[in-house]
């Protein structure tokens with residue numbers, strides 16, 4: 069019996085062995101199949117996360133510029149979620165430059181800058197950190213002297229080296245026509261000195277709006293300057309503010325009532341792009357401050373957003389440059405607001421108190437991002453990120469997805485005459 073059963077057992081073992089060979093193979097194939105399916109699923113998941121969340125969570129890889137100016141006043145702080153939204157952070161401080169060397173105004177400012185830069189470098193590796201010099205300060209005396217220009221250019225490059233900073237924005241508000249030649253010479257010299265370094269330093273210039281009589285970018289040799297900078301931040305704002313009796317948005321995209329029909333972002337950008345062609349170098353501004361007028365009653369014909377503020381003692385009463393927190397503390401609520409379709413901007417009018425205010429909201433900012441996309445511009449610059457300090461953080465609420473997904477082509481999408 070045992071003699072009989074053994075070969076059977078052997079046979080069946082052999083049978084099993086023979087069957088096991090394709091059995092092992094199919095296990096392997098199944099295993100590879102599962103791995104492949106998992107891999108594909110992971111890839112799809114990654115792609116989904118990548119396209120749907122990357123741009124809303126973090127804009128460092130945005131294909132257009134999102135430049136945040138941080139206005140150094142020593143009070144307000146940058147929030148971490150604000151860093152998330154930026155490709156560049158620009159420390160805007162009233163640097164001293166009177167003798168042709170750049171210096172912080174005080175030790176505290178230097179501390180604040182180092183802190184901002186360290187945070188950016190530590191947590192947002194790849195974000196560009198720049199400084200902005202100028203503002204309302206007079207550059208003329210420095211620019212007019214060849215030796216001071218040279219000294220300042222050297223001093224800026226040394227500053228960038230020493231402070232491990234990625235670049236500088238020149239924000240002279242504004243050069244006069246008589247400064248045009250010397251300002252261009254300075255920009256060229258600074259660029260030359262930057263190019264001699266191994267590191268690719270960024271140079272940008274902030275320039276004036278067009279369309280406002282007496283406020284034209286007369287002091288800029290734009291066509292020459294564009295060749296020596298990485299980009300230009302166009303100050304496409306201050307079309308309306310409570311220095312004038314007529315209410316309106318700081319930066320209306322379109323539409324104005326005569327004689328202010330050219331007081332728009334679109335007019336300014338039309339002017340710049342037709343002149344300069346390199347549309348991807350041009351950024352439009354997103355003003356973050358609220359503008360408040362008092363004693364407002366009547367609307368101007370054909371518009372809601374353009375109204376008349378009554379003068380008190382020959383003057384307009386209002387607040388020019390106020391952060392959202394300051395406005396809220398003064399009792400202003402930013403929601404609900406009204407929408408003006410013609411200018412693509414938001415406003416609030418309280419008939420009882422006669423208070424009228426204009427400001428950016430989610431919709432108006434998204435209109436500006438769409439505008440940049442449509443017109444093949446290079447990006448936006450936010451003035452300034454630390455003014456977005458109210459109970460709602462506006463910049464967190466914006467959908468950057470479409471804006472960030474494509475690079476600007478240098479195609480002029482305006483009618484040039």
Ligand SMILES: *[C@@H]1O[C@H](CO)[C@@H](O)[C@H](O)[C@H]1NC(C)=O
Nearest residue numbers: 164165166167168169170171
């Ligand atoms: C610039 O030079 C003048 C004269 O030498 C001096 O009094 C002044 O303190 C200097 N300013 C700065 C910021 O260095």
Ligand SMILES: *[C@@H]1O[C@H](CO)[C@@H](O)[C@H](O)[C@H]1NC(C)=O
Nearest residue numbers: 279281326327328329330335
């Ligand atoms: C507005 O711009 C157009 C085109 O540049 C110009 O012809 C017109 O005179 C401007 N209007 C005013 C009021 O300046």
